[in-house]
Amino acid sequence: MNEPADVVTVRLRKGLQLRDRDTILHGRETGVVKKLANGGFVEVHEPLRPAARHRLTAHEQHEPLVLEPAVDGHGVRREVRRSHRLRAWLSRRYFAEQVRKPSARHYLSDTQHPEHVHEITAGGNTDGRQ
Template identity: 50%
Template sequence: ILDRPRNAPTRTALGVAWITAYFIGLVGGGNDLWATHFHLSLNAISWFVRIFFFAGPVIAFIVTKRICLGLQRRDRDKVLHGRETGIIKRLPHGEFVEIHEPLSPGQLHTLTAHEQYKPVELGPEVDENGVKRKISPVQKVRAKLSQGYYGENNQIAKPTAEEYKEISEGHGHH
């Protein structure tokens, strides 16, 4: 619950989708007031609500999830390469690079302290003795929901200590 919203993109996107549906419902509930105060057609508002009550949350979900994943990518790059200083340096062969400054331990902790949960897996269909395992429909649904919530393309892997050490000690750090 205390995760940063960007570190739980599916949960954040579901929340934004719900809020979008709620506000579209509020617009629909007050469509007569919207029509009289803003000189709009009551039928146009009703059609807007009919369409966007279903399309709005889907669009909001996709946009929010993409924003959260983009923020995760930015955090990952910031941890690996440091913060931009605004100082431009010209290298001997003519290339211009921006100098990066390493993050403080507190900033590193803030950007990397979150849990990255793994999706629930069903496991093998047959155990080590060759006995077929019974998988209930509830277990199948749980695994599918878990895959959709925590699976591939639902979070950006946070940098490992080895990656950080390799970049900060290596040649890739300006």
């Protein structure tokens, strides 16, 4: 039932969500590569401004709709309409494979790693504003 256009759209959407998540956690790539004392190389990332970080994380994370059971706790059957089943199916197709946005705890723990090099810009701040 997967149409080629549907598969391509889901892959593009997931790729864009992963890119946004990576940008939030690691910052903007500057294109500067530094050589470490041990001979390794790291790319310098510039942290995002709070406004840019907010823009990437301000959206709601919707959960897929779940159909209620056909029989409730008292043994009474309830009617499950085709429209409800269709809504639940469409909701699962659209929301099930979304990339979760990072929590504040995840953001703080992931940005404290030593391999993330942040360089101070010419203006003396680390958020990229001059």
